[in-house]
Amino acid sequence: MPKITIDRERCKGCQLCVIYCPKGLIKPESRLNKKGIQPVMFLEGAAAKRRGAASGSNCTGCKFCALICPDGAVEVYR
Amino acid sequence: MDKIFTKPKSLRDIPTHYCPGCGHGVAHRLVCEVVDELDIREKVIGVTPIGCAVIAYDYWEFDCCEAAHGRALAVATGIKRMRPHNLVFTYQGDGDLAAIGTAETIHAANRGENLTVIFINNAVYGMTGGQMAPTTLLEQKTATTPLGRCAKLEGYPLKISELLSCLPGVYSIERVSTDSPAKVLSAKKAIKQAFINQMEGKGFSLVEILSACPTYLGLKPIDSVKWMAETMTKEFPLGKIK
Numbered sequence: 466m467p468k469i470t471i472d473r474e475r476c477k478g479c480q481l482c483v484i485y486c487p488k489g490l491i492k493p494e495s496r497l498n499k500k501g502i503q504p505v506m507f508l509e510g511a512a513a514k515r516r517g518a519a520s521g522s523n524c525t526g527c528k529f530c531a532l533i534c535p536d537g538a539v540e541v542y543r
Numbered sequence: 544m545d546k547i548f549t550k551p552k553s554l555r556d557i558p559t560h561y562c563p564g565c566g567h568g569v570a571h572r573l574v575c576e577v578v579d580e581l582d583i584r585e586k587v588i589g590v591t592p593i594g595c596a597v598i599a600y601d602y603w604e605f606d607c608c609e610a611a612h613g614r615a616l617a618v619a620t621g622i623k624r625m626r627p628h629n630l631v632f633t634y635q636g637d638g639d640l641a642a643i644g645t646a647e648t649i650h651a652a653n654r655g656e657n658l659t660v661i662f663i664n665n666a667v668y669g670m671t672g673g674q675m676a677p678t679t680l681l682e683q684k685t686a687t688t689p690l691g692r693c694a695k696l697e698g699y700p701l702k703i704s705e706l707l708s709c710l711p712g713v714y715s716i717e718r719v720s721t722d723s724p725a726k727v728l729s730a731k732k733a734i735k736q737a738f739i740n741q742m743e744g745k746g747f748s749l750v751e752i753l754s755a756c757p758t759y760l761g762l763k764p765i766d767s768v769k770w771m772a773e774t775m776t777k778e779f780p781l782g783k784i785k
Contacts, residue, residue: 535568
């Protein structure tokens with residue numbers, strides 16, 4: 466199954482990936498990173514359902530998040 | 544499982560100093576992706592501007608040269624004429640290319656220098672604290688136009704791409720944006736074409752990249768990309784200009 470990884474120390478919390486993820490699988494994290502910024506996290510499986518993503522929606526590896534990320538914090542696997 | 548997207552090799556693995564949501568990060572990455580794809584890392588020489596991107600050479604793993612404010616195209620002309628086999632590009636913001644460096648820009652374009660120009664237009668002066676730039680839109684509030692830019696007092700937004708397109712020395716001009724993933728892809732295509740033009744000796748190619756400056760627009764990054772898509776692209780229509 467395709468997935469992404471987000472470098473939480475590199476993320477500056479602009480949340481552009483959050484609005485462009487077509488499946489709604491990226492959400493702001495509740496913890497802060499070392500710089501005191503609220504990074505985003507990738508939701509998989511049960512966590513995705515708990516955070517309100519549509520049921521049965523999985524990452525398709527469309528790369529939208531990686532293309533829009535100004536900080537190169539996203540890596541995509543497929 | 545294969546890694547299908549990661550940072551390009553030409554982009555150094557250090558965090559940038561740009562604000563959250565700044566378009567420079569995307570533009571830097573696109574330049575590096577094009578350099579990697581065309582396999583020109585050993586041949587390319589970048590000329591960096593004064594502005595927010597002043598230390599772009601810290602992020603790029605290829606040769607770079609810093610120019611005085613606005614003079615990037617004059618420096619690039621010198622490099623290209625002495626080293627015609629190298630690929631020379633300038634990376635300039637609107638304060639650099641369209642304000643203090645207007646003379647150098649127009650004359651380099653008029654001479655038809657075989658250069659690639661990456662022009663970042665964010666409609667505001669970022670590095671100096673959000674003052675009005677020549678490209679600031681009418682009624683846009685900045686530090687020096689607190690009531691909004693007024694045409695009577697401050698003039699109209701300077702459309703440098705349209706201005707240059709009437710010069711016979713210019714080969715190609717394209718305006719692209721970084722406000723959505725699809726537009727980022729077309730921006731990359733335009734940058735790649737601009738480098739290919741130089742490799743084929745076609746002449747002066749400019750790519751104007753509309754970029755967000757959330758800090759000095761006074762908007763959240765999410766709102767600033769919406770502002771770009773709805774307001775900025777009306778004043779600066781996207782597409783091939785020449």
